[in-house]
Amino acid sequence: MAFDKLELRDIEVWDGNLAVAQAMRQVQIDVVAAYPITPSTPIVEGYAKFLADGYIEGEFVMVESEHAAMSGCIGASAAGGRVATATSSQGFALMVETLYQASGMRLPIVLNVVNRALAAPLNVNGDHSDMYLGRDSGWIQFDAYNAQEAYDLNFIAFKVAEDHSVRLPAMVHQDGFLTSHTAQGVKTITDDAAYNFVGEFKPMNDMLDLDHPVTHGVQAEEDWHFEHKARQHRDLMLNVVPRIHEAFDAFEKLTGRKYNMVEQYNMDDAEVAVVCMGSSVETACEVAQELRDQGMKVGVVGIRVIRPFPFKEVIDALKDLKAIGALDRSSPNGAPGMLFNEIAGALFNTDTKAALSGYVYGLGGRDLTKEHLRDLFKELKVNADAGKVTTQLQQFIGVRGPKLAFL
């Protein structure tokens, strides 16, 4: 092929954005249509640089908005190419209309979402508001807790999304700044091994296959719309999960790094656990280990795949606990948090005795400190000992002013 390969060191010091740009180079994306936005900008900038320097055979399409960026990706994907882009926050919000087009048209686009707060007030820092905004859009959603995982999950996302039994788009999430701009050691995969893991792009119903004309983006009123949506949901529920397991297994075989739908840390005999996402999972793990060393039976559960929601795995991970804290990094604006609701829904028909409470934290990049987490684990231990939630069901962590609690 007409491009150069890069010799990577076994461990490179990369931030989450550069790790993703390198993954996009290694899988040889055909088209990136992008409208850069903080903090995801270096991803598409990185792709453009690799392209200009001759390390990729592809095309970078500059557009006038994120709506146009995803529209360009949809066109290129329908035409039959391997397609990806990146965005954050307001850009993601502007993409929402086209996200549903991409999933409804069954186009295996990969979108790297560098999680950031939604205005107003304007804020460039990391929370999960944009991630939560996308959860009904019909995309597969993977969540990375550090730069290594942002790199790894891109390969897994392409492999799953492009499988002909799936053909659904996938998002790979990472925390704005906390992951995207934090440099850490990343274990690399060679260019050949990385490309071979994902494999050559095999189009299906591509518009450039002129011998087999197809129509994309059609109208289907009450006669057929429901069947299309039901089929899409069915494939998410039944086809995607086995492909994710296969991709996780194949990836472990290649790299030794093991991923799970739901990640469990120190959970074997845990009585108390926090459930969270993003970089907070790792900080919570460190605190849980410190408390373990002091004799407290505490653990951490991280949601790796947000959609399709790992209902069964969540039950398995949580049902035997005495107390659970669900941590949401997005304002639910008038309801319990998303994780609280999903976990409650998963556990409701089981015989669990776990006391479940919800916490909202870290909005707009507000720090989640180890001290916060120590206090949280201790509060959950009180719930475990009491056999019920001893506080109100929803509390806020780390917000200034009088303590906020509801429900």
Add this chain to the structure above:
Amino acid sequence: MLEIRWHSRAGQGAVTGAKGLADVVSTTGKEVQAFAFYGSAKRGAAMTAYNRVDEKPIKNHEKYMNPDYIFVIDPALVYTTDVTINDKENTTYIITTHMNTKELIESQPKLAGKKVYTVDCIKIAQETIGRAIPNTPMLGAFMKISKMYDIEFFKENMKRILAKLPQKIVDANMLAIQRAYDEVK
């Protein structure tokens, strides 16, 4: 766990410095983390950058830190921000200033009783690189004070990290690192 906090102005290269240091440390088999608070993200605005170094994987992503070292690469920040916040009893300061350590502490009593070293990274950068980019000299001073690595080993690695820059600039950075190593007191 070794923890470092940089005080800088946006545009002075603290992030590049922190990432460069992380890269060098990573080649010796240690785990690293380098990140920054961008604040209002305007050139010239006060900002902080951070390094963590450990033997085992670094999972802590809190921004809160009780640093072992505090680097100040802009002389005015000693007066306009609290560079001592969340420090420890044995925190070591390396501060860019045209003053000597005694004069600096007299001008900012908050530093009294603390372990303070001084070096004029701004002047060194201007005289070697030709621009007031005090990040690489600070790392030269850090090598002297911390005895973390042999200065020649450190410079060789920095040459690799800076390799995308013109040779003249790389050479000037090496001079700047060596001068700060020699001049920090």
